[in-house]
Structure formats: C-alpha cells, structure tokens
Amino acid sequence: MTIRGKCASWLLVGALLPTVATASLPGDYRLPALGGGYSSYANQQEIRLGRAWARRFRHYVTEWQDPITQRYIEQLVARLLPYAQVEGIRPLVLLVEDDQLNAFAVPGGVIGVNGGLFLEAPDQDMLASVLAHELGHLAQHHYARQQDQADREMLPTLAGLLAGVVMAARGSGDAGIATMAGSQALFIGRQLAYSRQYEQEADRVGLTALAKAGMDPQAMPRMFDMLLRQSSLQGDTPPEFLMTHPLTASRVSDTRLRAAQYPVVTISRSLEYDMVRARAMLHFFPDDPALLRTKLQQDKALPDALRYLDALLLARQHRTQEALQQLDALAHQHDALLLIHASAADIALQANQPTEAFNRARLILRRVPDYTPAQLTAIRADLRFDANDAYQRAIQLTQQQPENADAWQLLAQAAHASGHEDISQRAMIEYRQLTGDLRGALALYDRLERAAKDRHDEAALDTLSAIKARLDDYVRDDMDAF
Structure with a gap:
C-alpha cells in the first residue's frame, strides 16, 4: 500500500466510524474459567521446536533490523512477562519488515511483531495489549493443547503457521512455501471452535498481565475497536492480525466486560513509545513526512516526539550536525531516554563519523553496560579504527x-x-x-x-x-x- 493509501486508511479509521458500544454486565454474568495448563510438551521441547521455527522463519522472511526498536519491544515483553503466567521460556523477539498489522507467538517464547503494529497502534498500551495477548497464547500452551486434541496434526501446523506468516510478509504466494499451507488449512477447518476459545483465553491472560504491569486493561478493547473499524473499511482485505486471530462479537463483548472489572487507571502518555513509533513510521513510509506528522498529531503524540521525527528527517537529508544538535537538545530534556542518545550515535556512524559514534555509544554504555543498540554501534564504529x-x-x-x-x-x-x-x-x-x-x-x-x-x-x-x-x-x- 502507498503512503497516501495507508495514511488515508489511518485518518478514516479515526474519523468515520463510531466506537462499538460498551456492553452492560448482567447480574448473573460469570466469568468462564481459563483452560487448564497442559504438560504433554515439556518447556524444553517447546523451546527447541520454537527455535527451529525461528531459524526457518529468518531464512524466508526479512527481519526489520532496528536495534532501538528491538530493545524497546524486548523491554515491554519483559515488563509483561512476570504477570502473564508464562514459565520457563526465554523470549525471542523477531521484528518483521512488513508494514501490515500483525503479531504472532510460537511455542518456547518466540514472539513476532510486524512493523505495521507500530503504525496502527496509537499508544503504548494498545500495542502492549497485542503483546500481552500473544503471551497469553504461550501461557495457555495452546499449541501443546492442540497436539493433545489433534494428535499428530499439531506439528504440521507449525509448518502451516510458518507458511502463513511468510506469505503474508512477502505479500504474494511462494510456490515452495504454499505447499506447506495445506496442513494449516485442514487443521484450522477442524479446529475453528478451539481457535475462538483460545483467542478468548489469551485475551483474559493478557488483560491480567496489562493490569498487573501497570498498564490500562481498556487498551485491549480499544485495540479491538480499531481492528473492527479497519476491517470494515478494508472489506475483503482485513488486517492480517484478524486472519490468524478471529475477532467475533462475543470475543469483543467478553473482553470489554472483563476490562471493566479492573479499577480505572490514569496512564501518562509514553514519550518513548511516541518516538519509537515515529521512527517506525519514517522507516516504512519515508516519502511523505508531512503526512506522517499529521498522523502523529492526530493520535496525540507528544510534541517532543515530533521534534525527534524532525531530527531523523534532518539525518536523512545528510544534515548530520543539525540532526545531532536537535537530538542533543532533546537528550538534555529527557536524559533517561537512552533511545535519543543511541539515535545520535547511530546517525553519526551512518554519516561516516566513527569516532563520534563510538564516543557517544561509550557514554551510554557507562550508564547501562548491556544496552544493545549502543553495544552494536560501538562494535561497528570500532571496526573502523x-x-x-x-x-x-x-x-x-x-x-x-x-x-x-x-x-x-x-x-x-x-x-x-x-x-x-x-x-x-x-x-x-x-x-x-x-x-x-x-x-x-x-x-x-x-x-x-x-x-x-x-x-x-x-x-x-x-x-x-x-x-x-x-x-x-x-x-x-x-x-x-x-
């Protein structure tokens, strides 16, 4: 989709359709219990299968190489993980070079995030609601439970899941991959009822994780509202996320009712998220920055996120010193946001200023020795001298x-x-x-x-x-x- 087509969709979603009405809570309403945990697949086996899946995925799909965004998502996952009922996994986050809204989870802790998720989620908690939902799938061992229910059909479905994600990321069919999709289609045809049940279970785990992590549980129904509006606007081509995560009226109602059970919280807007989102939008749609600015303003991004976007634009125009000055001014105001410092170091390196890049990265590492974006920049700069x-x-x-x-x-x-x-x-x-x-x-x-x-x-x-x-x-x- 072109930048104007994508942004037209963005603007319409925010303006054309009303929000889905909030359902009332009947007096005899009882929250159904979550599905029980299953142990037929040990955690170690799930990790091995998940890593095998990740290797194959990386072979077929282009990853979005952005250490700053990668670090941000990893920290968000780490914030949710203690409250998501997930035990014994090592999360592995994969960023996908795809501007369509999608995310997925694979046994053993593999979590995939399309760049398009940043483009569509107006605030941090809405994006976090998708991550929390995916952690819910892992917590409930849905793949292992499908194995229990479908015996030998689970493992071919891993291949089918890979096929579906790869074909979506590539935007067209691939003959070699398409042959793998048949097992997924057959399995989904037999297990649709289970799929809907699992989606609701993942929602419930995700809501709990959001609330306990200090985020807004209402972000999940807000995200669903946005997805429904997009689906209505896009007709036969709904968001990719809905292809693998069926969104029914009962699911939306259940999530809204459950979110209403949590205390109302006031969440401050995240400047870090607004900056990462500006970074993502510019990466995927670099040709019309004015339209990106309009979208960010419409979604109430904080003003300093727009200044950050301006600095990135200056760097793209090879106005390196102006970009660094802009980022240094932002860093002076928001010194704790390491992504600003890391962006400056990266811009210096891209401008063939390895000494400047190394010195900036080293200052970050003195404060946070394991800050990956700075570690990578320091190594790349060091290789020059x-x-x-x-x-x-x-x-x-x-x-x-x-x-x-x-x-x-x-x-x-x-x-x-x-x-x-x-x-x-x-x-x-x-x-x-x-x-x-x-x-x-x-x-x-x-x-x-x-x-x-x-x-x-x-x-x-x-x-x-x-x-x-x-x-x-x-x-x-x-x-x-x-």
Whole structure:
C-alpha cells in the first residue's frame, strides 16, 4: 500500500466510524474459567521446536533490523512477562519488515511483531495489549493443547503457521512455501471452535498481565475497536492480525466486560513509545513526512516526539550536525531516554563519523553496560579504527546474547579483522544456523574440520566436535518441527 493509501486508511479509521458500544454486565454474568495448563510438551521441547521455527522463519522472511526498536519491544515483553503466567521460556523477539498489522507467538517464547503494529497502534498500551495477548497464547500452551486434541496434526501446523506468516510478509504466494499451507488449512477447518476459545483465553491472560504491569486493561478493547473499524473499511482485505486471530462479537463483548472489572487507571502518555513509533513510521513510509506528522498529531503524540521525527528527517537529508544538535537538545530534556542518545550515535556512524559514534555509544554504555543498540554501534564504529577492541566487545555481546544473529556476524567481522580467523569462521557457523542456513553452517564446519585435521590440531577438533553435536541437534529439531 502507498503512503497516501495507508495514511488515508489511518485518518478514516479515526474519523468515520463510531466506537462499538460498551456492553452492560448482567447480574448473573460469570466469568468462564481459563483452560487448564497442559504438560504433554515439556518447556524444553517447546523451546527447541520454537527455535527451529525461528531459524526457518529468518531464512524466508526479512527481519526489520532496528536495534532501538528491538530493545524497546524486548523491554515491554519483559515488563509483561512476570504477570502473564508464562514459565520457563526465554523470549525471542523477531521484528518483521512488513508494514501490515500483525503479531504472532510460537511455542518456547518466540514472539513476532510486524512493523505495521507500530503504525496502527496509537499508544503504548494498545500495542502492549497485542503483546500481552500473544503471551497469553504461550501461557495457555495452546499449541501443546492442540497436539493433545489433534494428535499428530499439531506439528504440521507449525509448518502451516510458518507458511502463513511468510506469505503474508512477502505479500504474494511462494510456490515452495504454499505447499506447506495445506496442513494449516485442514487443521484450522477442524479446529475453528478451539481457535475462538483460545483467542478468548489469551485475551483474559493478557488483560491480567496489562493490569498487573501497570498498564490500562481498556487498551485491549480499544485495540479491538480499531481492528473492527479497519476491517470494515478494508472489506475483503482485513488486517492480517484478524486472519490468524478471529475477532467475533462475543470475543469483543467478553473482553470489554472483563476490562471493566479492573479499577480505572490514569496512564501518562509514553514519550518513548511516541518516538519509537515515529521512527517506525519514517522507516516504512519515508516519502511523505508531512503526512506522517499529521498522523502523529492526530493520535496525540507528544510534541517532543515530533521534534525527534524532525531530527531523523534532518539525518536523512545528510544534515548530520543539525540532526545531532536537535537530538542533543532533546537528550538534555529527557536524559533517561537512552533511545535519543543511541539515535545520535547511530546517525553519526551512518554519516561516516566513527569516532563520534563510538564516543557517544561509550557514554551510554557507562550508564547501562548491556544496552544493545549502543553495544552494536560501538562494535561497528570500532571496526573502523580498533579491530582488537571490536573483537573483545563482540565476544562479550555474543556471550550475553547468544541468539543475537547480528552479534555473531559482527564477531565474525571483528575476529577476521584482528587476525582470529578460526574464531571468525566459528562465529559465521553460529550466524548461519541462527538465520536458518543449516546447510551452510554444516558446510563451513566440514571445511574447518578438514583444516584442523590437516594441521593435527586436537584442541580445535575438540571444539569443533562440540559445535557439530549442536548442529546435529538443530537438524533433528528442524526435522521434528517440519
């Protein structure tokens, strides 16, 4: 969709249709109990299957590479997680390079977020309501329960889910992927009633998580209202989220009634969210900033978020010093918002000012040593003038975040630049397996093993043996999941 088409939809959604009326609560209304937890799939097995799914997903779909937005979503998930009844998972957030509204959850804690979710959710709590809903699916072990109900049909459905998300992200059918979708269609046809039940269960868990995390439970019915208005406007092409998350009248009513049970809270608008949203809107629709500004103003974004948007626009116009001055002024007013400082460091790096970028990133890391956007910027800047320091920083980051594919790729580059060629090749094995190229990872392993045998390097062979065992496990997980 073009920027004007998308923004026309934005403006119409806000102006044309009335809000769905609030249902009254009958005197004998009883909140149905949540579905019980199921243990047929242990958490570790769910994690393995989920990671296999994530590898395959990364192989087929372009991720939205924005460490600042990634960090924001990860922190929002971490805020909700203690209250979402989810135990024993390691969340893995995937940002999808797609301007359509969608999100999904996969067993083991894989949470996918389309960039379009930022474009459509006017405030932080509405976006958080979608994340809370997805955590609800994980908390209720819906995939495991489908396995109990449908026996052997659950695992093919993981392939079907992948097919659906991939085809949606690509915007067109893919012959190789489309063949995987048949199992999903068959399964959904048999399990539609369960799907609706699961959606309501996920809503209820999500409402509780929102309330306990200090957010507004009413954000969820507000989000549903917006989705219904969009669906009405878009006719035969409703938001992608509704394709996989059926929104019925009973579901909307149930959510509205349950949200009304919580105390009314006054939530301050999040400047951080408004800034991240401005960042996302500019990324996906860079050609008409005036229209983006109109949309942000319509949604009551805070004025300093518009100033942040202006700074990003200055950077795109190669007016680097003006952009940095604007961001420094914002940082002076909102020093605790690290995304402002990180944006300035990133802009300096993009403008080929590695020393400036490194110094700015280092100041952030003195305050918050594990702030990933600054860690990545520092490594990328360091590669321009101090490969050894970049190498040490990249090792530290991969130890902290072993599932961060960007960190492994940077380690491969830094190790090569600093003369640690074996480490560079091993890092590339990790990068390839994380991004779904298991065949490439195994080919690289074979090459390293032959070289180690030729030089009779027993220590290297021992290390490679452990790597091979993990790769074999990943191949088995991939076969189990697909």
